[in-house]
Amino acid sequence: MTMQGPDTEDFNQSLIAFLDTSPTPFHAVASICEILAKAGFTRLEESDNWSLEAGDKHFVTRNGSSIIAFTVGSESPMETGLRMVGAHTDSPCLMVKPQPELSKSGYFQLGVEVYGGALLNPWFDRDLSIAGRLVYRDSDDELKQILVDFKRPVAMIPSLAIHLDREANKGRTINAQTDIPPILMLSQKTQDFRSLLAEQFLPDGGEVLDYELCLYDTQGAAMVGINNEFLASARLDNLLSCFVATEALIQADSSNTCVMVCNDHEEVGSVSAVGADGPFLEAVLDRLNGAQQHHERNSVTDKSLMISCDNAHAGHPNYLQKHDSSHVPKLNGGPVIKVNVKQRYATTSLTASLFRQFCAQADVPVQTFVSRSDLGCGSTIGPITSSRLGVPTLDVGIAQLAMHSCREVTGSQDPLRLTNVLTKFFNTPGNLRVAKA
Secondary structure, X not given: OOOOOHHHHHHXXXXXXXXXXOOOHHHHHHHHHHHHHHOXXXXXXXXXXXXXXXXXXXXXXXXXXXXXXXXXXXXXXXXXXXEEEEEEOOOOEEEEEEEEEEEEOOEEEEEEEEEOOOOOHHHOOOOEEEEEEEEEEOOOOOEEEEEEEOOOOOEEOOOOOHHHOOOHHHOOOOOOOOOOOOEEEEOOOOOOHHHHHHHHHOOOOOEEEXXXXXXXXXXXXXXXXXXXXXXXXXXXXXXXXXXXXXXXHHOOOOOOEEEEEEEOOHHHOOOOOXXXXXXXXXXXXXXXXXXXXXXXXXXXHHHOEEEEEOOEEOOOOOOHHHOOOOOOOOOOOOOEEEOOOOOOOOOOHHHHHHHHHHHHHOOOOOEEEOOOOOOOOOOOHHHHHHHHHOOOEEEEEOEEEOOOOOXXXXXXXXXXXXXXXXXXXXXXXXXOOOOOO
């Protein structure tokens, strides 16, 4: 027995394939580029002149880790505004340090740095691999970059046996400097990590100069539960939203100008050339809109809407006290509108009402999340993008458990549901203003 229909099952299998081939933001963007290209989108370069016409479908990347894709609508953005969906490509993980070599008691280990607010305990006793971007100098003295992935378990972080730490189950703390360096091999001498990379990935020779590499859990995404009601995977936060946004954009018709942005560096504050607090989206929108007067840009902004998609905290049955009892999102309960009066989320009553309307039109249930008043709240690219652009924005997401673990869980029905809602948003005619009574 299964809770999934044929459409949901097919969608989830495509989602699983995307998750498994996207261990890093670089790989995720490469995967998105491939999906878009197969759907008829063409690549643009920021350094080129752009000549855009109605019906065009393009994408542009920056740093290989952030991507913006768009369709040029037949209707003027002055009349209908821009339909925008945002997500982020990065996830909490363990990044390899620049000089990572550690040799202790016959083990060769790597020094790692924690990226983002990672939940560290689940990283122990996992089969880990390494992937990312590598820069090297070839035999002609030219610098080149490639994406690399060992694609098999090459590292592990063994737990300390309970016999040596009888208090481990009573409140174990983890020192990020000393407790989590992974083991790569047995070795009586310190190896050169760059040489190991060259041997693995540069068979024709070359000198590795630098890299951005992270460890990842090699266990693939999978349907879980007696009725396949769950989807478990690494990096659901927030590659799930990236995939959903991509699939919705592909289904956008030719009337509205629609934009998808997937930024890197959200988990570490978004302040970078490719993050939501950087100039990437603004630079693309300026070129997409053409040279407009200030009042014309404001008119487009006023009629536009940004939907920031980033997963939401589902109620954990063992820790329900961590939720406000009136706002407990459920797996497979539909997309979640995220609200915070301190503006950690950008949702307003106007933008939330628009989203509820899209959900009703797509026949999709909708939920609301507000954190307990005595607990802090995470944030997203929503408030950052809204403050930079001045565009009406709301934050939504799919409910999930184990957020920021190296293996997270969500409901199997909700990814397709959110895709259908975003497709409805992209294809709704007219402007998105809420009229005054």
